[in-house]
Amino acid sequence: MKTNKTLVLFVALIIATSIIGITYTHWTASLNITGTAETGKQKIEIKCYRCGTFNWPCCTKRSTVTCILSEDKQTLNVEWENVRPLSKLWIVLVIENTGTIPVDVETPNITFNPEKMQNYFKVYTIFFGPFNSLPHILHDENSDPPDCWNLCKPPKLPVQLDPGQKLVMAICIKFIATCCTFHRLQGTTAEITTTLNYYQWNLP
Amino acid sequence: MKEKTLALAIVILITTSVAGVVYAHWTGQIQIRVTAHIGSLTIRFINPLKWSDNEATKDVGHINCYYTQPDPTEGYKKLIIEISNAYPNYAAHCNFTLKNIGTAISTIVNVTISDPNGELKWKWTTKYTKGFLWKDFNKNNAYNPGEEIIYITITDLVNLEFEPRQVEKAQIEAQITENAEECHSYGLEVSIAYES
Secondary structure, three states: OHHHHHHHHHHHHHHHHHHHHHHHHHOEEEEEEEEEEEEOOOOEEEEEEEEEEEOOOOOOOOOEEEEEEOOOOOOEEEEEEOOOOOOEEEEEEEEEEOOOOOEEEOOOEEEEEOHHHHHOEEEEEEEEEEEOOOOOOOOOOOOOOOOHHHHOOOOOOOEEEOOOOEEEEEEEEEEOOOHHHHHHHOOOOOEEEEEOOEEEOOOO | OHHHHHHHHHHHHHHHHHHHHHHHHOOOOOOOOOOOOOOOOOEEEEEEEEEEEOOOOOOOOEEEEEEEEEOOOOOEEEEEEEEEEEOOOOEEEEEEEEEEOOOOOEEEEEEEEEOOOOOOEEEEEEOOOEEEEEOOOOOOOOOOOOOEEEEEEEOOOOOOEEOOOOEEEEEEEEEEOOOOOOOOEEEEEEEEEEEO
């Protein structure tokens, strides 16, 4: 008798809970918001470049230059050989915002290795642009840099580059050692690194 | 005697048949028809739906919001938010409208936010209104500062009672943090649970 009562109670409980379950399911619902957020790309690449040297016409031993762009288009490696007093190196490169968001290009940071070599070189940098299409760069390695060097009014840094826009950067490096110093420095190597930093245009 | 018995039988027969007719004439039926309309519990997205972002000068990031899965009665079942070309500090918000198209009073009981792809995890900073999706960059199964990816702010809807035909406006805002990765797609899903 007791067993029967327990069984009946148990069955009743099962029925009751199942009814409650069904009722609950019927009276709850939900709405959904689905979102996707795709982030953009912040990138600047060196699109093209020209390198050249300027030597005094009377010099028999002329300095030479070789420029090689890295595969990721982030570094231009320049080998300037046979540098002599009054030698000049010029590099003109076009950098492009190949990303999808605007960037601000800062004043370049120039470092020397060994540090003392900064006493024997003078580095000038200048920017032109930004341009919406690729500007023409002279391809005569024995000539001076483009005339625009002294005529164009360069933009103030930082320069804002929208996606697809280009900026021309010109670098001129002069070897300013005297003849005496030159003899002392013969056979040594100087590493000059120009770093161009850029960041998201609207950062505070 | 036999005739008497027959006559009595005929009389009884006639009487009972007449009585039957009379009975049939004096009975009827009363019906109570009850139609039970079960209350419906349905909240849907309706127009207006508006969206904008925090860009004042340049149009770089983009946001698009739209409804899908139309309800045969009224409104839509789903709100889609698409953000593209986002960058750190880009914030986009979507102003949507909710309506109780059912017949029962409904109450919003919970809001949950998650990443359907499982890449990001959710953390409330202010329950049901503010929080962020974060990525376990250092794989320690715990949130650490610097792991926030998208801040989400949503109108406080929990415990809001919806009378039938009541309309409520709400807003959801997503802000990309500086920890977000470049060229990456993040997903999020907001589920608004309601009951009667």
